[in-house]
Amino acid sequence: MIESDSTLILYFMNKTPQSNVAGKLDFPSDVLTPSFVYVLFSIKDRKLYVGFTHNLEQRLRDHSSGNVDSTRARRPLKLIHYEYFTNENDAKSREVFLKSGFGRTQLKLSLKRTLAELGLESGEV
Numbered sequence: 001m002i003e004s005d006s007t008l009i010l011y012f013m014n015k016t017p018q019s020n021v022a023g024k025l026d027f028p029s030d031v032l033t034p035s036f037v038y039v040l041f042s043i044k045d046r047k048l049y050v051g052f053t054h055n056l057e058q059r060l061r062d063h064s065s066g067n068v069d070s071t072r073a074r075r076p077l078k079l080i081h082y083e084y085f086t087n088e089n090d091a092k093s094r095e096v097f098l099k100s101g102f103g104r105t106q107l108k109l110s111l112k113r114t115l116a117e118l119g120l121e122s123g124e125v
Contacts, residue, residue, distance in 0.1 A: 035091035037098065038082040039107065041118060042074040048107070049074070052095040056082060080114050081107075 036056045040049040040063060049071055053059035059068075060079060066072045085091035097103040108115065115124075 033088065035085040035088045036082050037085070037091050037095045039080050039098070039111070040071065040077040041080045041115075042071070043076045043078060045074050046118075046120060046124060047074070048080075048104075049077070050095060050098045050107075052091055054088075078118075080118075081111055 033054055036053050036059075038051055038053070038056060038059070040051070041047075042049065051059065062068050063071050063077055064075070066075065071077060083091070083094060085094070098107050
């Protein structure tokens, strides 16, 4: 799990895949390459970032440490949503959809309570 002094706050709300006591993800043994689509909220510019990865924990570390060009200047970041896929193509399609105009609208509707907790108005982001 991300260290407490990190600028990225990591929350795993969904218990699939299972999270063990150390906060590490335990994947089902029949899944060779899990895929994730995730959404980060920039506390600095108050905008969303949608990404794809096979290793969510490492990718969040990369974002947090400034190793991702597209989010380096947007830190600190907060993970507000992620989706787990057993099929890489499904995950990539979902990422493309969420980055589209209609997809972003749907994402904002799905996360409206989370976004409200972050103090965002419906038109913001």
